[in-house]
Amino acid sequence: MKNWFKELGPGILVSAAFIGPGTVTVCTLAGVDFGFSLLWALLLSVIACMILQEMAARVGIITQSGLSDVIRTEIKNPLFRHLSIGLIFSAIVVGNAAYEAGNISGAVLGISAVIPSYTFNTGMLSLNLWSLIIGIIAFIILAIGNYKVLEKIFIGLVVVMSISFLITAAMTRPELGALFKGMFIPTKGAAGILTVMALIGTTVVPYNLFLHASLVSEKWKNRSFLKTAQKELFWSISLGGIVSIAIVVTAAASGVVNVATAADLAAGLEPLFGKYATWFLALGLFAAGISSAITAPLAAAYVVSGCMGWGKTLTSRRFKSVWAAVILVGMIFSSLGFKPIEIIKFAQVANGILLPVIAMFLLWIVNRKSVMGSSVNSLRVNVLGIIIIGVTIFLGAKSIFGVLQSL
Template sequence: MMSMSSMSIDSEDNGEFDAIATGERSDGGQLGASGKEQKEKSAPDVRVEGMDDDDSFSLRKFAAFVGPGFLVCIAYVDPGNFESNLQAGCQFGYSLLWVLLWATLMGLYIQALSVRLGLATGWHLARVMRDEYPTPARYSLWIVTELAIIASDVPEVIGTALALKLIFGLPTVWGVLVTSASTLLFLALQQFGVRKLEAFMGSLVGVMSVCFVAQMGMLEGGDGGEVIKGIVVPIFQNGKALFIGISLLGAVVMPHNLFLHSALVLSRSFELGERAVRRALKYNVAESALALAVTLVINFAVTIVAAQSIRDADFDDPTGEKRRGIIDRPLQNAPDMLKDVLGKSAKGLFAAALLASGQSSTITGTYAGQFVMEGFLEIKINPVLRAFLTRTCAILPSLLVTIIAGDEYAEFLIVISSVFLSFQLPFALIPLVKFCGSEKIVGAMAIDPRALQRTWVIVSTIVFANIVLLCVWVHESGAVNGSPGGVFLGLFVALFMILYCASLSALALRPVTQNLTMQVRDRLESKDFDRQDTSAEGEEYI
């Protein structure tokens, strides 16, 4: 078997998606996938020389790996995160900052697993799952993943619409419709290659950083001691704080990121061999750590600004209605609070950050969706159609809720989507953990037994948090009661939890069946330079 290649996704046409999604080899053929042999094309733009030279850290090589982590980190600062951060700051001050810290560290560890799988096998997560599970399970996992991508797009649609309302006074309904144009932006950027896309996304992260750091700088005085206490002391003040804390966890770690990151690391081409692959893993993890450190600063800043602003806000509110409105609908009302405390410029900075967040998250969601569909189903769909379908599915519920219930419940839809994403995460995380812990899949790159045990603790924590989240949510809603409707809802929730736990248990207990040891061994023992492979000329999209 020929060595697998880490294909670049920077080419003259869209063949880069086909190469990464289908798992082609360096002689132009395909590994482990049905279909005709593919024709080799030009070498990739993102090419790293001398990976097997020495073990010293090289800034030049590190710079070549900078990019994928910043694309992935967008999910850590999307409008859903802003919603949760603002609610945490407005209601509980700095006391939930520790949740953001540990959720980000957990996210870094999970992203490192995605990188490990991609580098070891030359395939991304969806591609490995395609050959691992029988057809019914594979299609079920694909549907759940697609629903998660759509759910992740809902906060982006609403967040962008609210940002347009803040900046231009555009009604939210029209803003929701205008967001469909962002898919055209993604398609335009895609034509310029991955490095240009990475640079654009990095600039949007920079905009968010500048906006919120600037707002922190506007705050007079300081609560350094309270901030440090909130970061290091793990405590929930009450059940509501627990609910917000779990929503912070769900908003930070996004399931589609696992598929996206395992594919993006294949955009760097280098000379293969175990030493080179392990060094590539270190550079990718270091780059991801840098990107997530930036997002942690942003999330801290949002929470701190919200906490201090609502405390110092001096507005006429004898009934407390205005303060309650800020807590319940922070994306819409917090900018006015910031304006009262920090001046008119703060409102503009918040709107700019929200717009950058919504647009960047939309692009990465569409990007991940292409890999998911091609990986699970071996279907290559035109990027225009893919972007249109994903955005349409996200716009319809957002538009209906905004028209029927108004702006107030549009933000509630963000919370609903974040909860759904949290519940979907284990369906992607459990297969990833099993693959990275199995020598049959990643060979010598498998994580050691102790690390695997710690990883299962993380998975169990996420599942437990989801169960607690649902129980707290149902309890506080008061919907489950002695009425016929309440009894029916209680039975439905109980049945859902049984099916949910049974499905995850089946995934966790199922032994790994496919064997990629020869494929991985060829990558770890090969000295051939990775070359880009793209689809055959004249390939048709459906």
């Protein structure tokens, strides 16, 4: 058991990354609006996440490089290479900078559910103190530049999230028959396709594919650790999926209505289940926000390093400058009071649309014998990967068509 805990790390960081304020928000709204009826979509998303993240982990261990670095070196046509790197750069880095405001704001929502927030005025600006504090905490943790320290911090945050959300779900005493029906019998009910897309986008996060490939190459230095990485990934992603399901269950079984954020849900739980329910949910939201506030800038830094050919080191100045810029943007937009909820929901849908593009790059790389050697995809994994890409393309096209029709 002691040796098993030593192997925890990259998968736990991926779980911490996808259980952020976006996940909490989308799962809360799915539960409040549609009950248990979309749990099947969440379950399939978790399975898809495992399949794609395993491919990314395999690329990282075999090549000992990040995914963006491998893509840059493997695309030989200069024009296509520049276009591809430009797409990845803009989608991940700019997207993560926008995400960071939502991550920090999510942590603030968690604190504000139990401790009133404080704002102070500086001339024309009104700044939220909690946003600044959380941004500074994220900055200090990343500035340490020690991967083993990062692992320990994230294992702690995931434990806090897991316990908090699972206890809260248990306190709502959900009807198990309806829960299992929603999980294993696919129905869309009254839910729009955008809600299903958001659930996929909040679970299978494109930037996590880049983050995971880089993290496994930091931790494991040869292919003999491949089975270890796969086992660690399976249990870590499974735990993340259980936590996401617990959030939907809490929202669906609580009976609380008129909810816009998880903080609203936390406030609504108190008269029904007591103040401890509010505290547990608020603590989970805070842990989710601060964990994602660290992983989003970290992923952006890995992507930029790979795109620019800088190499990867947590202590290099260029690497630090990228994650510092992402945190700074997040702190500014969060502290200025921009409402993150609609941005978060839109970002999850955008993630779902971006996912098939990134997944196609990944599938191409992991089938190249010149890169992967004997560790290329099996036929079964390729079929599953193609199905995932096909489903996400179909859902993405349908969601875009729906938006265009509404204009």
